[in-house]
Amino acid sequence: MNPERPVLIILHGGAGSGPAEQAVARVRAAAARAAVHHALEGGFEAVIVATDNPSSFPPAPGLILDPDPPALPFDFHARVAELVARFGLTRPAVMGGGALPLATADDFAALAREV
Secondary structure (H helix, E strand, O other): OOOOOOEEEEEEOOOOOOHHHHHHHHHHHHHHHHHHHHHHHOOOOEEEEEEOOHHHOOOOOOEEEEEOOOOOOOOHHHHHHHHHHHHOOOOEEEEEOOOOOOOOHHHHHHHHHHO
């Protein structure tokens, strides 16, 4: 991976255990999988998915799954900072798992140019 190129970090997790929460989690995961595809098609070098549920993401070229550390409370800043440092990213973009369900490859290409 070339850390000089834009890399998208998707934070996905925190689903509840009830049926409604699980249904929403499945939709968010589907939106995140679409974002992975469109971001890579739009020119991102890679997509890192930081998640407490790696099984929601089948392997794909350009996708890096990074399971959340077990038994630690989620800290947005610390999690993103650790990923940026560990992967040596200079052009990261960050989004939540279900944040851009309608974004296209062209939308991600525009974002990649700006980061």
